[in-house]
Amino acid sequence: MLITDHSGKSDNLCWGLLFGIVFVLGLMCGNGCGKQKAERAANQRGPVPRESPQPPPEVRVPEAKGEIIKVAVIYAATGDASLANKSVFTGVRLAADEINAQGGIHGKKIQLLPFDNRSESLGAKEAAQRAVAEKVIGVVGPARSSFSLACAPVLQKHGIVMVTPTASNPKVTAVGDCIFRICFRDDFQGKLLAIFARKHLKATTAYLVVNANRIYSMGLVDIFAREFPSRGGRIVGKSLYLDASNDFRDILHQIRAVKPDVVFMPSESRDVIYFLKQAYKLKVEKLRMLGSDAWSELPPEYMNIQVQCDAYYSAFWHPTLKTEKSRLFVQKYRRFLGNFESDIIPLSYDAMWVLADALRRARRLDRQAVREALAATRGFQGVTGTITFDKNGDPVNRSAVIMKWVGKKRVFVTAIDPSHINTQQTPP
Structure with a gap:
């Protein structure tokens, strides 16, 4: 495979060699080439060259040949x-x-x-x-x-x-x-998660935790907030946080006060890790979490999170299919x-x-x-x-799967056929 990268780290080796040659020639000139000539030669080198492309981490760049x-x-x-x-x-x-x-x-x-x-x-x-x-x-x-x-x-x-x-x-x-x-799409995902919460988790109340800086998170929460009540559920609270937040204690205190059947948090892995670790430290009991496909980004080394809760999330694919x-x-x-x-x-x-x-x-x-x-x-x-x-x-007609955390492992729960979720989609 041919790979060419365009990241842009500086490499001034060639110019360094040129400067060295100019410097040596200046010394060889003796009294005839004084300080002013050396400075003039240095100034005539021209502009600094454009940064040469380098590959991003762990990407090899072989030479491109042929068409x-x-x-x-x-x-x-x-x-x-x-x-x-x-x-x-x-x-x-x-x-x-x-x-x-x-x-x-x-x-x-x-x-x-x-x-x-x-x-x-x-x-x-x-x-x-x-x-x-x-x-x-x-x-x-x-x-x-x-x-x-x-x-x-x-x-x-x-x-x-x-x-x-x-x-x-x-x-x-x-x-x-x-x-x-x-x-x-998220209109399908948000709806299937609302159905899973009501039908499989038997949840009647839900609390929403949303990253206000992420279109993805805001969009999924809006869909869930519409679909969950339409199936007899009730939204008992909603908390927003911003990118780079690492303190979720106030939100967890609110959750502990209202005791929802499920907490819906469609957020990236970094946020989920902070949230669950702090839930464990605060001893939030009977916490049941529901997440979205972004949870599947969680690397294995972070999966052993000490938290006493059930945690489910949706995913696009699983090797057991x-x-x-x-x-x-x-x-x-x-x-x-x-x-x-x-x-x-x-x-x-x-x-x-x-x-x-x-x-x-x-x-x-x-x-x-x-x-x-x-x-x-x-x-x-x-x-x-x-x-x-x-x-x-x-x-x-893209299917979805539901996963559950068990220690460091992700455990397959069920596959959901799109025919069971009535979403309007344009035919091909």
Whole structure:
């Protein structure tokens, strides 16, 4: 696989050597080359060169040879989201390796161009702009909805397709006809979690904890707050917090006072870790938590959280699902990837393969033809299920799974068929 990176760390080795040569020549000149000439020679070196590109962490950069097709991968290589979002590149790389081993796309190799969004929306927008400058044929990523919403308008403006593996906010694909996703949407997820809370957990009251800085968190809470009462439940409280918060004690005191049957917290892994650790220290009893797909980002080393509660969350995929493609994927990569603690890897793998499938079917290898071929995707058999895009770029009939924490382990609870959740979706 061909990989070229564009992160931008300085390397002034060549200029350092040039300066050394000038300095030595100055000494050789003796009295004829005084201090003024040496300074003049130094000043004539010209401007400092532009920063040379270096790869993000753990990405090797082999030399590109022959005809290539450039595909950008936008993900968090650094920052708060990097611990989990690095898996995006892992999944894409596995797929690209397979595609190139099979001869590539009409004899052309896939060249991956990784761009670090720095775990920021501004960084995501800048990554998209760099992808445009590199004249890529398509983009895989980013993983989170906030990052995707920053990238999408830039790529849509230039007619570049974007396939996000896990950005579930409905607004992402609403940006335009170049934007696609592999995962289910939050209107489906919020509804299934409300049904699970009422039907399976037998909850009649719920407390909402929401990150006010995250579109993803706010959107899911709004959906749950509408769906849970419509099924006979009651919302008994709601607390907002901001990014970088690490003190949830006031919220936990409020929860302890109202004693809800379930606490719904659709937040990223960092926030959940702080919340549950503090719940344990405050001895909040009979706490039952319900989370969203972002909880699947939690790395295994943080799973042994000392808290006396039941904790459930939704996910996109689990290795126990018995489809043939999923079984073969697990069999092939288990030794390399371990127990598949994150579903980001198979979703990113599917995103790259779906894009490659469109590249192979496209009338020609230009942006418009690739967009048309991608929009026409029907019945693609992926690791995470069958993928058919509707006219909005959303996959139809995507299943969900419910997981539960048990010590360090994630335990599969049930799979939920979309036919059991009545959500309005545009037919393909």
